[in-house]
Amino acid sequence: MPTHSLTLIGQFLQRELRNRFSGSFSGGLWALIQPLVQLAVYTFVFVHVFKARLPGSDAPGFVPFLVTALWPWTAFSEAILRSTTAVQENAALIGKIALPRKVFVFAAVGSSFLVHSLGFVAIVLILKLLGQRIDLAGLPLALLLYVPLLLLTTGLALVLSALQVFVRDLIQALGQILMLMMFAAPVFYARESLPEHLRHWLDLNPFTFYAESFRSVLLGYGHIEAPRLAIAVLVAVAAMLIGSWFFRRLDRHFEDFL
Amino acid sequence: MTHDAALPSVLVQASGLGKRYPKVFHRRDRLRALASLMTGRRGVDSIPVLHDVHLRVRRGESLGLIGENGAGKSTLLKLIAGVLTPSEGSVRVDGRVGALLELGAGFHPEYSGRDNVTMSAVLYGLKPAELRAKLDEIIAFADIGRYIDEPVKHYSSGMVVRLGFAVVAALRPDLLITDEVLAVGDEAFQKKCIRWIEDYLGGGGTLLLVSHSMYHVQKLCRHALWLRDGGVAAYGDVFDVTQAYLAYQERKSGEQAARSQKVDASQEFAVIGVALNGVAADRPTVLECGADLQVEARIHSRDGRLPVVAFGLARADGTPVYGVTTEMESVAPVRDGDTFVARIDFPRLPLLPGSYSLRVHSMDSEGVRAFDTVERAITIRGESREFGLVRLEHRWPDAVDRARRSDTEVPDGR
Structure with a gap:
């Protein structure tokens, strides 16, 4: 990628982050407060109201179980939602200045991943401080898992943002689809909690691998199998390639439809 | 400098350039357009706005685009600037383009002028190191005082133009494209811009100017292209083209006047x-x-x-x-x-x-x-570089000396 594009992505990313935090009263602190509040709510609802327990004798507490999958999910779903409208929202700029349009998508995905992966690190550390059984040695590996997830997300985002230019109601449908996808992945529950005959259906959901792998490296709950890792990386790379092709195909015509 | 070369290289080359906008009024149309774009078939209903434009601008040349509203001037500029994709033909630009297509394009109203300068300089392709070196120069050129640290939404339109022009001026682009933006600034700033453009042209810069002011076009450009209904009506020397255009305009308004005013016996x-x-x-x-x-x-x-x-x-x-x-x-x-x-x-x-x-x-x-x-x-x-409406009778008491010192044109009061 040419340096100009990289500089542009850097600029738009900075601006995204500023837009998110500078207008708000608490500024950058909000990035930390939000996950903490969310965590408190989930702890209350799942641990104290639903009395959720995980199957297995050496199962981790429900809160770290939830956190390790929910934070990557938030990064994924927010990146998708933000980037889908990224091209459309920058229509004014696209019509006036010649610049590679994919930088808008990259900046939107990038900012979501940056905010939520930092939040992820913070919350993992907080849980550790609170005495949860977390393997901090697995944290670098967990961050490495964000790489294929980022590729997968960017690939999907390129397709969706290009489609959104033509089909404006895509973004409405997307909220529903993402919710469905979240509940169809082992985010709030463990694979083992499902009836036997439904369990393998989970593998059709690309996020299943990530939810289970994050838990595996940080909590030692389940383990990453090499073939599944290979498939996940392959899917991520394929998504990125297809996304780039799709975007490039429609890119030239955005201005006519915006 | 490039303009010293015997035949400067071609900077902009357009051949058979055309643009059609797809007709999309219903959601159905958008879907159909999407399908035909993906399959690579043509056949979307479209409205032609520009057709069959051939032009060639060499490095160091200046070309004025004139024509009525809706003739396709802005579309042509956008095609050359790379913002639009041509539907027919091709256009090639070999160099860095600085395009002022619209007032304050790329400015975010919530951010200060300084932040916006940074952003738009990066958008136009300035490297961060270059920008740091030029930031003060840009702010000095814009000359908007303490407003530079206020949000752009508090700016007058003149201030926005000042800032926008200052950024593009700092780019020193190979090709400068301006779309009627000079008309907004106050007179002092307009003069400053024109001085800058003249200096830029003198240094071998290339200019594409859209203007309704024949004065500006004649002053800044040596060639002109007159667009009428999306096609080239005339292309050549600036005086011939502007005169043909003005004559056409007057014929048109004359026809209108004649229609509205019947002889009332x-x-x-x-x-x-x-x-x-x-x-x-x-x-x-x-x-x-x-x-x-x-x-x-x-x-x-x-x-x-x-x-x-x-x-x-x-x-x-x-x-x-x-x-x-x-x-x-x-x-x-x-x-x-x-x-x-x-x-x-x-x-x-x-x-x-x-x-x-x-x-x-x-x-x-x-x-x-x-x-x-x-x-x-x-x-x-006729061709004349004198200003105003009439040639006043005049003489230069020292004219003989001046003629010997330089070969500048000495008006002879023909």
Whole structure:
């Protein structure tokens, strides 16, 4: 990628982050407060109201179980939602200045991943401080898992943002689809909690691998199998390639439809 | 410097360039367009806005784009700037483009001028290191004082243009594209911009300018392209093209005026005919600079009373140049049957090249009330770098010396 594009992505990313935090009263602190509040709510609802327990004798507490999958999910779903409208929202700029349009998508995905992966690190550390059984040695590996997830997300985002230019109601449908996808992945529950005959259906959901792998490296709950890792990386790379092709195909015509 | 080379390299090359916008009114249309784009088939209903444009701009040249609203000027600029994708033909630009397509494009209203300068400089392709070196220069050029640290939403449109132009000026682009943005700034800033552009052109820069001001086009460009209904109506030397365009404009407004104003024979005094240099037809008269002009006006007087006839010359934009009436100089129109004829000669008309109109008014015998007006367009041809409307008689007491010192053109008061 040419340096100009990289500089542009850097600029738009900075601006995204500023837009998110500078207008708000608490500024950058909000990035930390939000996950903490969310965590408190989930702890209350799942641990104290639903009395959720995980199957297995050496199962981790429900809160770290939830956190390790929910934070990557938030990064994924927010990146998708933000980037889908990224091209459309920058229509004014696209019509006036010649610049590679994919930088808008990259900046939107990038900012979501940056905010939520930092939040992820913070919350993992907080849980550790609170005495949860977390393997901090697995944290670098967990961050490495964000790489294929980022590729997968960017690939999907390129397709969706290009489609959104033509089909404006895509973004409405997307909220529903993402919710469905979240509940169809082992985010709030463990694979083992499902009836036997439904369990393998989970593998059709690309996020299943990530939810289970994050838990595996940080909590030692389940383990990453090499073939599944290979498939996940392959899917991520394929998504990125297809996304780039799709975007490039429609890119030239955005201005006519915006 | 590139412009010293015998034949400078081609910077912009467009061949068979055309643009059609797809017709998308319904959601169905958008889906169909999407499908045909993905499958690579054509067949989306579209509206042509530009067709078959060939142009070539060499490094160091300056080209003015003129034409009426909706003629396709902005579309052509956007195609060259790379913002739009051509539907037909191709366009190639070999260099860094600085395009001022719209007021404050790329500015975010919530951010300060300083932040926006940073952002738009990066958008235009300035590297962060270059930007750091040039930031002060940009802010000094914009010259908007303490406003530089206020959000852009508090700016006047003039300030936005100042900032936008300052950024592009700092880019020192190979090709500068401006779309009628100079018209917004105040006079001092306009002058500053024009000075900058002249300096930029002098340094081998290349300019593409869209303007409705023939003055700016003639001042800054050596070539012009006139777009009419999406096609090239004329392309060549700036004086020939602007004059052809102005003549066309006047013919059009003349037709409109003629439609709206039928001869009203019931008027007490009606102008029923005007002939310029013996030609009575209502079409623009083209004169060489310094040629003679003879005007003959025929007035119908309902009651047979003697009319007063006024003749006036104005520039195309309405600025009066000169006006005189028969009554002022005690001349009586000559009776010819039931009409009166007034004639006036302007020997060696000193108007500078450009477009003018001649108006003939019929007035009552006392020269108090005007009854009827007929207007004729006059185009003065010729090349001149003098300013203003008329060539005033003048001489240079030191002219001999100057002529020897340099080869600059010495107006001789032809």
